[in-house]
Amino acid sequence: MxxxxxxxxxxxxxxxxxxxxxxxxxxxxxxxxxxxxxxxxxxxxxxxxxxxxxxxxxxxxxxxxxxxxxxxxxxxxxxxxxxxxxxxxxxxxxxxxxxxxxxxxxxxxxxxxxxxxxxxxxxxxxxxxxxxxxxxxxxxxxxxxxxxxxxxxxxxxxxxxxxxxxxxxxxxxxxxxxxxxxxDIARALQQVLERVEQSLCLLQPSPLLPSFESIKSATTATDSPNLTLVSIKHHIRIYQELKSAFKSCTLKLSKKRKSLRKLQNRGYKTLHNDTPDQDTNKPHQENCMSFLDLRKLHFSLKWSLTHVFSKTDQDISLPHQQTYLQPVDYNSHCKFSVDQLEVRNDTFFFESVRATTGIPTNVGGKWYYEVILFTNGIMQIGWGTKQCLLSSQDGSGIGDDVHGFAFDTHRCAVWAAGELHSSSSTFGECKAGDVLGCLLDLDSNYCTFFINGQNHGLTIDVTKTTMALYPTISLTGHQHVMANFGRQAWYHSVDGANAVNDTASRYPTVEMKPSLTQNEDDGPFCNICYSEPINAKLLPCEHDGMGENCAQTLESCPFCRSIIEKVVYL
Structure with a gap:
């Protein structure tokens, strides 16, 4: 040509x-x-x-x-x-x-x-x-x-x-x-990883972020099936919904909902009132962004070496802490850290993850968790019951139905049942490095979202039900976050608030989501028939994610189209 x-x-x-x-x-x-x-x-x-x-x-x-x-x-x-x-x-x-x-x-x-x-x-x-x-x-x-x-x-x-x-x-x-x-891609990636680790150790991160030493041992633990086809229905929804959603955020609310409480009547105040001068803070911001970029690359390199180019099968074990993040279905493509508190979505689906610990709405109290943003894109972070319709195929995330509510980091607005409930006129879209605080006050029946410790009026009323509310996060493509459920010190604390981690010990009857590795029916089901357990691996491509009966019917790998020379049963 x-x-x-x-x-x-x-x-x-x-x-x-x-x-x-x-x-x-x-x-x-x-x-x-x-x-x-x-x-x-x-x-x-x-x-x-x-x-x-x-x-x-x-x-x-x-x-x-x-x-x-x-x-x-x-x-x-x-x-x-x-x-x-x-x-x-x-x-x-x-x-x-x-x-x-x-x-x-x-x-x-x-x-x-x-x-x-x-x-x-x-x-x-x-x-x-x-x-x-x-x-x-x-x-x-x-x-x-x-x-x-x-x-x-x-x-x-x-x-x-x-x-x-x-x-x-x-x-x-x-x-x-x-x-x-x-x-020799594994060796090349390992060399880049070592160089990135050296650079991270030399950088002084933002005080909002954990030091590299505190996360240096983090690897990834949850494998995911390879994604080869993207749902047409999903992209029709993206085409139709993204434009209308962005336009709706520019409209002012014509009236306040009667159920929306005025923030000045509540007992919470802004945690940080001083805004640093942008000119003097510019070198610090650049340093923070460099740290974040290297952190994202470090996470992705370790995940790739572990799950894509590893020559040995990885032993997947559960995190030792009580509360961590899990995908909402067995076909998720999210990438997780070994403690499953850090998650990244590198697909173009709207992927959702949910905490393993929920808060019963009838117990009262104030409950809090934080999410550190590593990227700038569209994310919805909030609370929802297990009846939430969280579908990557349809593009449904937390806050898109009546069973949950969420803060949208890109539009700086609170959503429930797919409708805008409150937005901030004093804060634009969230950026990488921001920390989002999620306070669920079951004594006064409302939820407030804080941005870097600041209260911008992002509040919604909560209706008590018989079902527990779980911290839930939905991510669009190439988004990356890390959750803190109280295992480490808060970046911005709220007086009188309990950590989500405390719920499991206080209320042992809280319903927990079954682990992907401890399913009573021998684990996740075949991605082809969804009826038999995954127990087969194809060679030489080494792709798995299917059951024995389905594997026997295949001539080529459904993920990469390679000719199958041998099937190994796990």
Whole structure:
């Protein structure tokens, strides 16, 4: 391929879609002073639909597909969750490209890598493509130059997306063997890990964050099945819901709910009133961000070495503390630390996790836990019963139904039953390094969310039921948090509040979620039939997650499409 055919309309359509989705002015259409809000909203919806149709039509052509990917190398804003969601949407809804087209995509992207930003965007695109097209199509994407680039970006730039791309290519059995044998990827990752550990020890983290020494021994303990296909239904929901959700957050509440108490009538006050000067605090903020970036990379490297490129089976054991996080179903793709207090979601599903300890609403008292944010994206953090509809396929998280409520870190608002209940006019979206405090006051029947110890009026009334309320967290793609249920000192304490950890010892009748490794029916069920226990591993790709009967019917691995040479029964 000599050159890439340019489609100027793709770049403009992309900018217009993102502007409208984030409720920003259309970059080429001036707002009419005579138009009503209803007319404007209708026009925005039509424009978004038309621009998406334009991009989809272009991507149907081989040259158009390549041109779109090249445009994304320049235009993608990976810090913007809307941008990432729409990119995934286009990839999922485009027709499956040919092997030749994917080869040309790699060649075109390699020719556009002039800056650190374009390298990051390219690794994101390769990660998405390799994950979606695991198998022979992923083999078409791969080149030796691409492999060298991914390792170089990881080593030189601490590019976490390079690591995710390597993991995505490893979903294809032949490429995983190539990574292990030719690139000695485990050794390369170990070298990067050691360098990252040295850098972390030299950095002085924010006082809001734990020191590296306190988490240095953390590894990951919960394996997850490989993700190769993304639900179309899920991305339709992303396409429809993200735009409307963002727009709804810009509207002022027309009236306060009668059940919403005024904060000044409550006995809680702001814990920190002094706001540091931004200019004098800038070096500290930069140091904090460097620490967070290295912490995320350290976590991901250890997880990859343990679960993707490990040569031995890992012994999965339960954390020794009473309260920790667990996925809400056995098919979760979340990555956990060994104590299961730190969790990361590197898929494009809306994944949820729930604490193992719940608070009975009839016991009274004040209960508190904290969550440290390592990323800036969309997260919902709150409380819910076990009847909450937490579906990664449908994009439902905590606060989206009547059985729970949550604080949205990106929109700085409290949600319940999918509706906005309160928002802050004094605080924008949360950032990496912020600490969110969740106070459940069952004496006065309300919940307040604190941001870095500050009370911004983010409160909702709580109705007592016969069911316990569990700390619950929902994460969009590439989000990373760490929970503190009282095992360590609070970053921002609240007078009179008990730790969630204390509940298990005070109220032994609290219902606990069964562990993934202690299921009465011999553990998680087969990902194919959901009726027999997981007890088979495929060779040579070493993928598992299925039962004996289903494994016997397979000729190729359902995860990476590799030909099965042998089945090992566990």
């Amino acid at each position: 000599n050159s890439v055919v340019e489609y100027p309309g793709v770049q403009l359509s992309w900018k217009r879609i993102l502007a409208i989705a984030q409720d920003q002015p259309d970059p080429i259409v001036a707002k009419s002073v005579l138009s009503s809000d209803i007319d404007e909203e209708y026009q925005q919806e039509q424009t978004t639909f038309n621009r998406m149709q334009c991009i989809n039509r272009v991507s149907l052509q081989d040259q158009g597909y390549i041109a779109f990917m090249v445009t994304m190398v320049i235009e993608l804003k990976h810090q913007c969750p809307i941008s990432m969601a729409f990119l995934k949407h286009v990839i999922d809804f485009s027709e499956i490209p040919t092997q030749q087209t994917l080869k040309h995509v790699t060649m075109a992207l390699l020719n556009k890598l002039s800056t650190k930003q374009t390298k990051t965007n390219a690794t994101i695109i390769w990660s998405m493509l390799a994950q979606k097209f695991a198998g022979s199509l992923a083999e078409s994407i791969w080149t030796d130059a691409l492999g060298d680039l991914l390792v170089q970006c990881l080593h030189d730039d601490n590019n976490i997306y390079s690591l995710l791309a390597i993991e995505s290519f490893a979903l294809t059995g032949s490429l995983k063997r190539l990574l292990q044998d030719q690139l």
